[in-house]
Amino acid sequence: xxxxxxxxxxxxxxxxxxxxxxxxxxxxxxxxxxxxxxxxxxxxxxxxxxxxxxxxxxxxxxxxxxxxxxxxxxxxxxxxxxxxxxxxxxxxxxxxxxxxxxxxxxxxxxxxxxxxxxxxxxxxxxxxxxxxxxxxxxxxxxxxxxxxxxxxxxxxxxxxxxxxxxxxxxxxxxxxxxxxxxxxxxxxxxxxxxxxxxxxxxxxxxxxxxxxxxxxxxxxxxxxxxxxxxxxxxxxxxxxxxxxxxxxxxxxxxxxxxxxxxxxxxxxxxxxxxxxxxxxxxxxxxxxxxxxxxxxxxxxxxxxxxxxxxxxxxxxxxxxxxxxxxxxxxxxxxxxxxxxxxxxxxxxxxxxxxxxxxxxxxxxxxxxxxxxxxxxxxxxxxxxxxxxxxxxxxxxxxxxxxxxxxxxxxxxxxxxxxxxxxxxxxxxxxxxxxxxxxxxxxxxxxxxxxxxxxxxxxxxxxxxxxxxxxxxxxxxxxxxxxxxxxxxxxxxxxxxxxxxxxxxxxxxxxxxxxxxxxxxxxxxxxxxxxxxxxxxxxxxxxxxxxxxxxxxxxxxxxxxxxxxxxxxxxxxxxxxxxxxxxxxxxxxxxxxxxxxxxxxxxxxxxxxxxxxxxxxxxxxxxxxxxxxxxxxxxxxxxxxxxxxxxxxxxxxxxxxxxxxxxxxxxxxxxxxxxxxxxxxxxxxxxxxxxxxxxxxxxxxxxxxxxxxxxxxxxxxxxxxxxxxxxxxxxxxxxxxxxxxxxxxxxxxxxxxxxxxxxxxxxxxxxxxxxxxxxxxxxxxxxxxxxxxxxxxxxxxxxxxxxxxxxxxxxxxxxxxxxxxxxxxxxxxxxxxxxxxxxxxxxxxxxxxxxxxxxxxxxxxxxxxxxxxxxxxxxxxxxxxxxxxxxxxxxxxxxxxxxxxxxxxxxxxxxxxxxxxx
Numbered sequence: 001x002x003x004x005x006x007x008x009x010x011x012x013x014x015x016x017x018x019x020x021x022x023x024x025x026x027x028x029x030x031x032x033x034x035x036x037x038x039x040x041x042x043x044x045x046x047x048x049x050x051x052x053x054x055x056x057x058x059x060x061x062x063x064x065x066x067x068x069x070x071x072x073x074x075x076x077x078x079x080x081x082x083x084x085x086x087x088x089x090x091x092x093x094x095x096x097x098x099x100x101x102x103x104x105x106x107x108x109x110x111x112x113x114x115x116x117x118x119x120x121x122x123x124x125x126x127x128x129x130x131x132x133x134x135x136x137x138x139x140x141x142x143x144x145x146x147x148x149x150x151x152x153x154x155x156x157x158x159x160x161x162x163x164x165x166x167x168x169x170x171x172x173x174x175x176x177x178x179x180x181x182x183x184x185x186x187x188x189x190x191x192x193x194x195x196x197x198x199x200x201x202x203x204x205x206x207x208x209x210x211x212x213x214x215x216x217x218x219x220x221x222x223x224x225x226x227x228x229x230x231x232x233x234x235x236x237x238x239x240x241x242x243x244x245x246x247x248x249x250x251x252x253x254x255x256x257x258x259x260x261x262x263x264x265x266x267x268x269x270x271x272x273x274x275x276x277x278x279x280x281x282x283x284x285x286x287x288x289x290x291x292x293x294x295x296x297x298x299x300x301x302x303x304x305x306x307x308x309x310x311x312x313x314x315x316x317x318x319x320x321x322x323x324x325x326x327x328x329x330x331x332x333x334x335x336x337x338x339x340x341x342x343x344x345x346x347x348x349x350x351x352x353x354x355x356x357x358x359x360x361x362x363x364x365x366x367x368x369x370x371x372x373x374x375x376x377x378x379x380x381x382x383x384x385x386x387x388x389x390x391x392x393x394x395x396x397x398x399x400x401x402x403x404x405x406x407x408x409x410x411x412x413x414x415x416x417x418x419x420x421x422x423x424x425x426x427x428x429x430x431x432x433x434x435x436x437x438x439x440x441x442x443x444x445x446x447x448x449x450x451x452x453x454x455x456x457x458x459x460x461x462x463x464x465x466x467x468x469x470x471x472x473x474x475x476x477x478x479x480x481x482x483x484x485x486x487x488x489x490x491x492x493x494x495x496x497x498x499x500x501x502x503x504x505x506x507x508x509x510x511x512x513x514x515x516x517x518x519x520x521x522x523x524x525x526x527x528x529x530x531x532x533x534x535x536x537x538x539x540x541x542x543x544x545x546x547x548x549x550x551x552x553x554x555x556x557x558x559x560x561x562x563x564x565x566x567x568x569x570x571x572x573x574x575x576x577x578x579x580x581x582x583x584x585x586x587x588x589x590x591x592x593x594x595x596x597x598x599x600x601x602x603x604x605x606x607x608x609x610x611x612x613x614x615x616x617x618x619x620x621x622x623x624x625x626x627x628x629x630x631x632x633x634x635x636x637x638x639x640x641x642x643x644x645x646x647x648x649x650x651x652x653x654x655x656x657x658x659x660x661x662x663x664x665x666x667x668x669x670x671x672x673x674x675x676x677x678x679x680x681x682x683x684x685x686x687x688x689x690x691x692x693x694x695x696x697x698x699x700x701x702x703x704x705x706x707x708x709x710x711x712x713x714x715x716x717x718x719x720x721x722x723x724x725x726x727x728x729x730x731x732x733x734x735x736x737x738x739x740x741x742x743x744x745x746x747x748x749x750x751x752x753x754x755x756x757x758x759x760x761x762x763x764x765x766x767x768x769x770x771x772x773x774x775x776x777x778x779x780x781x782x783x784x785x786x787x788x789x790x791x792x793x794x795x796x797x798x799x800x801x802x803x804x805x806x807x808x809x810x811x812x813x814x815x816x817x818x819x820x821x822x823x824x825x826x827x828x829x830x831x832x833x834x835x836x837x838x839x840x841x842x843x844x845x846x847x848x849x850x851x852x853x854x855x856x857x858x859x860x861x862x863x864x865x866x867x868x869x870x871x872x873x874x875x876x877x878x879x880x881x882x883x884x885x886x887x888x889x890x891x892x893x894x895x896x897x898x899x900x901x902x903x904x905x906x907x908x909x910x911x912x913x914x915x916x917x
Contacts, residue, residue, distance in 0.1 A: 080454040233294055340421060526545055
């Protein structure tokens with residue numbers, strides 16, 4: 001018993017001594033986490049060089065665009081062919097992908113040989129042979145009459161500029177077929193098929209095996225966005241943001257990048273960690289100085305590295321009692337599969353003894369233990385280096401997505417990863433250490449080069465068919481210049497109807513006279529009060545207008561609340577409260593004894609009979625004060641002032657905010673004769689010739705017309721431009737059949753139009769993998785401000801995802817692109833329709849005056865116009881196209897409802913004083 005324990009202890013100590021001896025000898029191959037982190041940072045820099053247009057040519061890590069723009073989402077469906085050419089044999093596969101509630105992939109394949117003479121003959125003969133094998137396979141399956149999509153795995157160095165185009169850079173793996181290098185292999189295959197004429201196929205995609213690996217795993221795990229191969233060679237690919245790929249045009253969405261990471265270090269950045277053994281391997285290779293990273297980690301070189309270490313240690317008398325054999329000295333005689341076998345926990349030492357004996361050696365137990373340790377150090381370095389570069393990729397994806405914690409999947413293939421007993425476990429462990437902020441799942445790929453090519457094709461086919469379906473749906477929202485011209489012409493017709501006495505009552509565009517007869521001319525001066533009532537808060541303002549050298553406007557204001565009980569009490573209580581607030585403001589400003597002129601912005605539906613007379617038609621916005629509807633609000637205010645008996649005011653003008661906008665801008669620009677609001681709602685006003693305003697007596701001069709253009713189309717004149725989505729929004733609104741134009745262009749409704757389109761797309765499986773969230777079903781949830789955020793800048797896709805997350809929608813990158821496209825189409829149409837309306841207004845002014853050309857300014861206010869990144873530009877461009885004889889300047893208004901009311905009062909006082917003189 002004691003003897004057996006002593007023997008076990010002796011062997012343990014012996015093993016420990018041998019391990020320490022090897023560890024000391026191979027110290028430089030044992031990389032600390034600090035070194036690995038440094039390598040990871042260097043690799044990040046190389047990735048960036050490869051992606052940069054100016055640095056790609058000199059980059060060692062080439063970062064090749066693959067034109068694969070999406071990973072599988074599980075809704076792929078159909079029958080596909082795949083060709084897999086990468087050696088002396090090639091395969092043809094039929095892959096059936098079905099999505100009837102349960103994802104399923106069925107595969108049949110046939111292997112065909114490529115004779116030596118064809119590998120070295122002409123390209124035409126080679127591709128004719130491939131076409132013949134493809135025809136044979138299709139005949140066997142009785143599918144020659146079908147035109148199926150085909151994916152082509154072509155594992156040779158190629159340059160891609162499209163998904164279905166691949167230029168062969170140079171042959172490898174013993175192929176020498178002439179007339180192929182520098183040409184598109186897809187076209188060569190198409191030519192061969194065409195020459196036969198007995199079948200036709202649609203070649204959709206050319207891919208390499210790394211991309212195929214990612215796509216195969218992506219079908220089963222939709223988080224998969226990285227492909228990794230560690231076998232005879234090594235490479236990786238991942239989904240990169242288009243905005244970072246400078247070598248390809250466009251910055252929307254993502255594209256898979258074939259990294260070609262085996263060449264990392266070819267520029268010398270790994271010289272500090274390469275050992276004498278790495279240098280010897282490189283010198284003896286067929287491509288010295290190339291693929292240096294691959295030579296440190298892949299299966300092609302791992303066994304050879306171990307052999308070189310064994311030889312050197314034997315020469316120094318540290319192994320095999322200093323003896324060498326011809327077999328041990330022969331390159332390639334220590335295979336990588338030996339490394340895997342020796343590292344087996346149970347039989348590893350016995351296997352080492354057996355394999356070393358076969359190499360003609362007489363190994364001791366110590367030699368076997370030392371050999372196992374050498375294998376462990378070489379393969380661990382390989383997995384650690386692989387983890388360092390993979391960590392760089394993971395960090396990049398995490399930063400691209402702007403998330404605190406990344407959850408992702410890596411699809412992996414290759415004999416080293418799959419067959420080495422410890423490699424996968426060590427790789428996973430090292431990745432967890434280097435990127436603790438990433439939750440990474442590793443999925444083994446099955447047949448990445450065959451099934452993967454079919455999956456790329458299936459995804460490409462899905463994207464094409466979905467794109468066609470989406471375009472068909474969005475087509476009616478994309479207006480041509482001819483259509484916009486019709487909208488302009490119809491607006492002019494409706495304007496004429498509103499101005500004429502006999503058609504005014506039935507007109508939808510009401511063209512209401514405002515009794516504002518002049519715009520500012522710069523001579524206005526004095527102190528004016530302004531009231532701005534349009535919601536639960538209201539403002540009192542003192543506006544000081546100066547002319548001459550000190551020309552300008554100075555404003556002081558105070559905001560007051562209107563309690564709910566006052567809003568819904570009696571008219572007397574409401575107007576008494578307003579007067580109480582005016583009194584407080586005058587006291588606050590020290591002006592209580594002065595009888596100042598006052599302008600009143602009253603943003604409720606009214607009928608005006610004069611500048612200082614406005615009959616309230618009906619309350620909106622939650623107001624219910626009794627005894628006001630049908631009454632003149634100016635008279636109600638005067639009566640309240642009289643009841644208080646503290647001060648007197650000269651109520652000069654009642655206006656709406658659109659007219660106020662025009663007047664505010666008119667003070668800065670004397671050419672301003674049009675006001676426009678595009679915010680929650682939309683409206684416009686302009687200076688019309690009195691002779692055309694039949695509702696008001698007198699034919700001299702001009703008067704501002706409040707168009708109330710939101711109701712344009714209420715008579716059906718826009719029905720041929722309305723879509724099913726416009727109808728849906730209108731039907732569920734508070735006022736169906738009313739304000740039709742406003743519902744197509746204003747901020748209150750654009751988000752709803754977008755939401756309805758997104759629901760339609762989702763129901764048809766074109767978005768969100770066909771899954772509708774309860775929140776998306778909620779009316780009003782997709783606010784119009786989201787459109788501005790989504791379209792705002794180059795970070796748009798991150799913003800889209802944030803908005804969709806807020807709506808409870810888990811979106812892919814593709815979903816984000818689609819949502820952005822819908823927002824763009826809806827907002828563009830709104831801007832164009834608004835531009836068509838504005839073109840009608842400026843052209844009417846020009847024709848009124850009998851001018852060949854008109855120079856005019858439009859004062860604009862409203863959140864949609866001011867905050868949406870493209871609305872104003874599209875609207876202005878539309879006006880330019882539809883009214884080429886008008887030179888229109890747009891200026892943004894500041895405080896049209898407050899300052900504007902005071903300026904109307906100032907203009908009215910100027911006109912009144914001139915009349916008195």
